[in-house]
Amino acid sequence: MSIMGSLTHFATIVFLLSWLVSIQADELKTSQKPCDFQAIFNFGDSNSDTGSMSAAFFPAILPYGQTFFHEAVGRASDGRLIIDFIAKHLGMSLLSAYINSIGTSYRHGANFAAGSSTIMRQNKTYFDGGTPFTLEIQIQQFNNFKTRTAKFFTQANKNSYRAHYPKPEEFGKAIYTFDIGQNDIAYVLSKVGKEDSQELISNIVEYFSKQLQNVYSYGARRFWIHNTGPIGCLPVSMPIHNVHHNSTLLPGYLDQNGCVNYQNDLAKDFNKKLKDEVLKLRTVFPNASLTYVDMFSAKYELISNAIKSGFVEPFEICCGYHEDGNHVYCGNKATINGKEIVTKSCNDPSKYISWDGVHYTEAANKWIANQILNGSFSDPPLPITHSCQITH
Numbered sequence: 001m002s003i004m005g006s007l008t009h010f011a012t013i014v015f016l017l018s019w020l021v022s023i024q025a026d027e028l029k030t031s032q033k034p035c036d037f038q039a040i041f042n043f044g045d046s047n048s049d050t051g052s053m054s055a056a057f058f059p060a061i062l063p064y065g066q067t068f069f070h071e072a073v074g075r076a077s078d079g080r081l082i083i084d085f086i087a088k089h090l091g092m093s094l095l096s097a098y099i100n101s102i103g104t105s106y107r108h109g110a111n112f113a114a115g116s117s118t119i120m121r122q123n124k125t126y127f128d129g130g131t132p133f134t135l136e137i138q139i140q141q142f143n144n145f146k147t148r149t150a151k152f153f154t155q156a157n158k159n160s161y162r163a164h165y166p167k168p169e170e171f172g173k174a175i176y177t178f179d180i181g182q183n184d185i186a187y188v189l190s191k192v193g194k195e196d197s198q199e200l201i202s203n204i205v206e207y208f209s210k211q212l213q214n215v216y217s218y219g220a221r222r223f224w225i226h227n228t229g230p231i232g233c234l235p236v237s238m239p240i241h242n243v244h245h246n247s248t249l250l251p252g253y254l255d256q257n258g259c260v261n262y263q264n265d266l267a268k269d270f271n272k273k274l275k276d277e278v279l280k281l282r283t284v285f286p287n288a289s290l291t292y293v294d295m296f297s298a299k300y301e302l303i304s305n306a307i308k309s310g311f312v313e314p315f316e317i318c319c320g321y322h323e324d325g326n327h328v329y330c331g332n333k334a335t336i337n338g339k340e341i342v343t344k345s346c347n348d349p350s351k352y353i354s355w356d357g358v359h360y361t362e363a364a365n366k367w368i369a370n371q372i373l374n375g376s377f378s379d380p381p382l383p384i385t386h387s388c389q390i391t392h
């Protein structure tokens with residue numbers, strides 16, 4: 001056979017093989033019907049808070065919410081969050097905060113996430129930047145929600161509850177989503193040089209695991225767990241907004257995108273330990289599906305490809321004043337060097353990745369959601385619609 005002939009032959013075999021492999025992958029995804037999720041229960045921090053802190057403490061104000069809701073709704077963005085795109089993708093209405101008592105429906109689940117939340121217990125009040133709604137409390141709120149709705153459904157007039165609450169049998173089939181840890185990493189960062197970061201992170205992940213086991217004991221079986229994002233790429237961490245922070249001159253302090261390496265390294269340590277823990281939980285709970293979603297990589301991909309994806313540079317901030325190390329957060333006012341600073345949003349938030357220096361814009365959240373929903377950042381790599389399949 002000529003060289004060309006065998007190359008063609010070889011190419012045909014490779015083609016056939018890859019065709020077979022792709023058939024198998026497709027079969028894995030579509031041989032089973034999509035999961036019958038009827039509800040979402042979400043736990044987390046400001047990355048997925050849809051109104052908890054705003055309902056519990058001071059009401060949120062514009063320009064937060066301006067893009068999609070045209071009013072402040074307690075989301076830390078100009079519009080929708082990743083959890084909103086998840087709900088939409090699963091054909092459900094947007095999740096209401098559990099604590100928001102006014103005009104809310106919980107037909108498709110409830111959201112317990114609250115801004116500033118941590119996995120670990122806090123030693124701070126609201127006025128020091130803390131929240132009482134740590135993960136452990138959020139799970140007790142869920143427990144309360146489940147117990148009380150079950151009680152309603154045993155009552156004679158249960159039909160009046162059907163429109164507003166999940167049915168008792170829907171809890172075991174619901175998807176339980178988690179996005180928490182960023183504020184715990186921020187705490188570890190504040191202790192660098194004073195305490196052993198590795199030990200702090202191990203304790204945090206262990207406590208996270210304990211809470212996952214708690215929510216399992218309350219009936220959760222389908223887990224969708226986000227790891228933590230690249231905290232060192234948040235514009236407020238970037239030296240460009242902190243000119244007095246002169247460690248920027250040290251080699252290796254920044255990566256090629258201008259993100260702070262040692263901060264991202266702590267987030268990566270957390271993620272590695274979290275993934276190990278999720279793998280361990282699969283053996284403890286053979287009947288549960290536990291999806292680990294690499295949010296760090298999805299967000300980092302956006303930051304690395306900002307311009308190519310139609311965004312401005314990733315360190316640009318749409319709303320807020322962050323110059324010369326002075327930070328005035330979006331929605332606030334301050335006087336700096338005798339000059340009054342009133343923060344406003346930029347003309348076109350859809351061009352920005354960062355909304356306020358800490359949180360992402362709706363446009364960025366949508367981009368990230370599109371990446372993660374089909375399972376390309378998940379372990380196992382199943383689309384969210386099929387993530388209840390047990391592959392272990």
Ligand SMILES: *[C@@H]1O[C@H](CO)[C@@H](O)[C@H](O)[C@H]1NC(C)=O
Nearest residue numbers: 121122123124125128187191
């Ligand atoms: C908690 O706060 C108290 C009072 O401010 C302080 O003395 C204590 O060291 C703090 N503990 C931790 C673990 O941060």
Ligand SMILES: *[C@@H]1O[C@H](CO)[C@@H](O)[C@H](O)[C@H]1NC(C)=O
Nearest residue numbers: 243244245246247248249250
């Ligand atoms: C870095 O910071 C130190 C202390 O704040 C200061 O003394 C020093 O001049 C700074 N170096 C540069 C290159 O800015």
Ligand SMILES: *[C@@H]1O[C@H](CO)[C@@H](O)[C@H](O)[C@H]1NC(C)=O
Nearest residue numbers: 221283284285286287288390
């Ligand atoms: C897993 O589910 C099956 C079928 O529902 C049940 O028979 C079995 O006891 C469960 N195993 C565990 C470890 O819960």
Ligand SMILES: *[C@@H]1O[C@H](CO)[C@@H](O)[C@H](O)[C@H]1NC(C)=O
Nearest residue numbers: 370371372373374375376381
């Ligand atoms: C998932 O969706 C993203 C964004 O549309 C796309 O780039 C990627 O190739 C998709 N991955 C898979 C495995 O379908």
